[in-house]
Amino acid sequence: MITCIAIDDDPLFLHSLKAHFSEYEDLELVATFQNPVNGIMKVVKFKPDILLLDLEMQYLDGFEALDSLDKKPKVIMISAHVNQPVKAKRIKIDKYLRKMQIDGPFLRKAILEVMSQTSIS
Numbered sequence: 185m186i187t188c189i190a191i192d193d194d195p196l197f198l199h200s201l202k203a204h205f206s207e208y209e210d211l212e213l214v215a216t217f218q219n220p221v222n223g224i225m226k227v228v229k230f231k232p233d234i235l236l237l238d239l240e241m242q243y244l245d246g247f248e249a250l251d252s253l254d255k256k257p258k259v260i261m262i263s264a265h266v267n268q269p270v271k272a273k274r275i276k277i278d279k280y281l282r283k284m285q286i287d288g289p290f291l292r293k294a295i296l297e298v299m300s301q302t303s304i305s
């Protein structure tokens with residue numbers, strides 16, 4: 185079972201993610217958080233396989249959230265922006281998805297693709 189935590193300040197998007205995960209037998213959405221500080225604390229505690237992380241949030245953006253983690257899970261950065269952010273080059277992320285791309289089969293494929301990547305740590 186592949187475990188995931190999602191951090192996004194959009195409650196409708198988190199609700200949509202929960203619906204997608206309910207269709208998967210091999211993936212589990214352990215928790216969702218609108219507050220990035222609370223979400224990062226749970227990532228430290230639960231150590232999910234994958235962190236689904238919004239790029240732009242109030243108080244703490246996705247890059248700042250990642251900077252606060254000593255040990256990072258695989259990261260799928262999610263954003264409503266059309267282009268991949270320039271900052272992504274300074275902090276390792278495993279995949280970048282636009283919110284408008286995400287549907288059930290696409291999300292599952294992206295997660296499995298990231299999990300199959302070899303870590304270089």
